[in-house]
Amino acid sequence: MSYTFRITGKKKIKLKSFDPEYDAGLTREEADAKTAALCKEMMELQELLYAASDHSVLIVLQGRDTSGKDGTIRVVTGPLNSLACNVASFKVPTANELAHDFLWRVHQQTPGRGQMTIFNRSHYEDVLVVRVHNLAPKKVWKARYDHINNFEQLLVDSNTIVLKFYLHISKEEQEARLLEREQDATKAWKLSAGDWKEREYWDDYTAAYEDAINECSTKDAPWHIVPANKKWFRNLAVAETIVDALKPYKKAWLKKLDAMGAEEKALIEEFRREKQTTK
């Protein structure tokens, strides 16, 4: 599979140049098989990440309502060992969170060495929803792109592998998914009156996402625009991107594992057993 959705360095992308229907010519079955294999590989890499404890992994998931953030977490990172994998969801900030700078609550949730954290929404909301709904003056949110780049560079300099995903759906696909939620009693809880209202700001969000991606893509903390109309392709694209990002470290992590004493190796064994009993 070959596609270039990775954005590195300041660009001037427009989302309309990216096809949300893209599927690399794969069938669903082919994609699901690839994703399953990649998830297996990811679990092995996670074990080495944990064993070596030299790096952290931070995965940022952003996307409009119904774009599939929860689904991606369930399918792609769900199989990982939760001893060293954590999901941080960022909802409407509390009064105490609002009393601090916008990165305060986010920084607290960053992964330690050996750990992987998935941000379900993130600090980017402070240049997305905050901008679209004028929750802060332009001067304030404009300054945040630099703050975000500096913050992510701090994490990168502290051995964090940072991967950011924008789950890219079309306006038509969102409508279909909102309607589906209305009709499916098991999914209705996910639908709030605000979702249809929020859809009216589609173009404003497009502009805000384009700026966030263009302003905050760096070699070390790239954005990935993931075609997400087809959930199975979205899962494959995210899984492959994560595995591709971790694989280059495999040799070094294995080397560190080999050099470990018996006591440390016993801890890794415990990690393996935990995985088998909890999954």
Next chain:
Amino acid sequence: MSYTFRITGKKKIKLKSFDPEYDAGLTREEADAKTAALCKEMMELQELLYAASDHSVLIVLQGRDTSGKDGTIRVVTGPLNSLACNVASFKVPTANELAHDFLWRVHQQTPGRGQMTIFNRSHYEDVLVVRVHNLAPKKVWKARYDHINNFEQLLVDSNTIVLKFYLHISKEEQEARLLEREQDATKAWKLSAGDWKEREYWDDYTAAYEDAINECSTKDAPWHIVPANKKWFRNLAVAETIVDALKPYKKAWLKKLDAMGAEEKALIEEFRREKQTTK
């Protein structure tokens, strides 16, 4: 009293140009009287800071062993209402703290709006003790000056008034204080075998402090080199600097207080009562 110890913007100061004995020609009695008046003014300003809740105050105290960080906190900020004033002490980092970037534990302790926090030691230790004792490679601590400037700018942009103090004592004064600690049973607990050992690195710390001050002084987050051989002058200098930094906001805070409803004003009354009963 007139002196210029405030460093703003990148400079090339040398500590030897600053006289640790400086006292502006005051007697101890004169200085203590001034300090007491300033502390009273600071308490009034703190009440307004808390009432308006538009700004935060971060005070960073750094200095060599025995330079008087604890004493400054006791005398200068001790009288403040602890409902809205907090001291954060940064000791040797824990394993979990070391597993994160060096600002992770520090960011968690930053003050929310209306609050004042005093850092007893701080993120600067990561370019001081870490550098002097080679606890991280030069490449790592060198990169931290930028990270610190970016981090402090984030706080400033979120309405934090940042004041950094280096308590400047001479090598002779430190010797006298260490000897005094050895002989005074009530102070002996503060003396560790490491203190005399650490003194051997005097010149390395001088170089590290000079770089920290020169690299990380900005208009919005200035360093202040406080003559600290005379404790009573040190207290006066710190108290005056804090009061001078807060006074320009007084009018705006008062205005906000005036515009408040009865319910909000009742909360301020509670704050006042709390102060009277706990002090």
